[in-house]
Amino acid sequence: MPDTTPPPILVTPDGSRTALNTRFGEAYGSRHGAAAQAHHVFLEGTGTHEHPAPRVLEIGFGVGVNFRATLESAARRGAALDYLAFEFDPAPAGVLREVAMGGEGAAQPLWAALLEAWTDAGASSAGLDVWRGAARVRVHFQDVLSAELPRGWATALYLDGFSPAVNPEVWTPEFVARLSGTLAPGGVLATYSAAGHVRRSLQAAGLRVERRPGAPGKRECLRAVREA
Numbered sequence: 001m002p003d004t005t006p007p008p009i010l011v012t013p014d015g016s017r018t019a020l021n022t023r024f025g026e027a028y029g030s031r032h033g034a035a036a037q038a039h040h041v042f043l044e045g046t047g048t049h050e051h052p053a054p055r056v057l058e059i060g061f062g063v064g065v066n067f068r069a070t071l072e073s074a075a076r077r078g079a080a081l082d083y084l085a086f087e088f089d090p091a092p093a094g095v096l097r098e099v100a101m102g103g104e105g106a107a108q109p110l111w112a113a114l115l116e117a118w119t120d121a122g123a124s125s126a127g128l129d130v131w132r133g134a135a136r137v138r139v140h141f142q143d144v145l146s147a148e149l150p151r152g153w154a155t156a157l158y159l160d161g162f163s164p165a166v167n168p169e170v171w172t173p174e175f176v177a178r179l180s181g182t183l184a185p186g187g188v189l190a191t192y193s194a195a196g197h198v199r200r201s202l203q204a205a206g207l208r209v210e211r212r213p214g215a216p217g218k219r220e221c222l223r224a225v226r227e228a
Helices: 034-046 065-077 093-100 109-120 173-180 196-204
Strands: 009-011 017-021 055-059 081-086 127-132 135-140 154-159 183-191 208-213 220-225
Touching: 009 093, 017 093, 034 065, 034 154, 034 183, 034 220, 055 065, 065 081, 065 109, 065 135, 093 109, 109 127, 109 135, 173 183, 173 196, 196 208, 196 220
Parallel strands: 055 081, 055 154, 081 135, 154 183
Antiparallel strands: 009 017, 127 135, 183 220, 208 220
């Protein structure tokens, strides 16, 4: 019988929350600051915090911290947002709600609509497609390794799978090459990992790779640009 115990909620030093994934034994977001990582690594690392109409592809929706930060940023600037995420093992809606409680983006209408749809459909559906105003989010509940991915679409790609040590499949040269193909010209892939083999996979995929200072708890992170 599958374990239906909700994952433990973790409060991180910046006051934001994440949760522990018991399958992989790792937190969905940084234990050193989940919101800080979302902003520094993903929004700022890809330039999404300044983009007039970002199209974001996320590998690993997790508990929605990156999405809420991106949604809040777009709403504050009046920017249109199209967000596509793949999540093979979705957390319960109650966990998403508890992690978001009082945090950024939690009051946004699209977040509330997503939670309602997640409760009604959740992992039993092929995915969700929710709109509110100029913001859209699609979450596919499937294995991204075998999924059909958009080509030349994403202005930003958040590679936020669990670590290469426990989830090596999403960090292989073969899959990273597929991810490279999802980026629009000038699009940027960002990841919290600065492992040498990840950097080499990004370079082999034809991306221009840059090291950046890491978010709290990490020395470095990576951004990789598809040249126009």
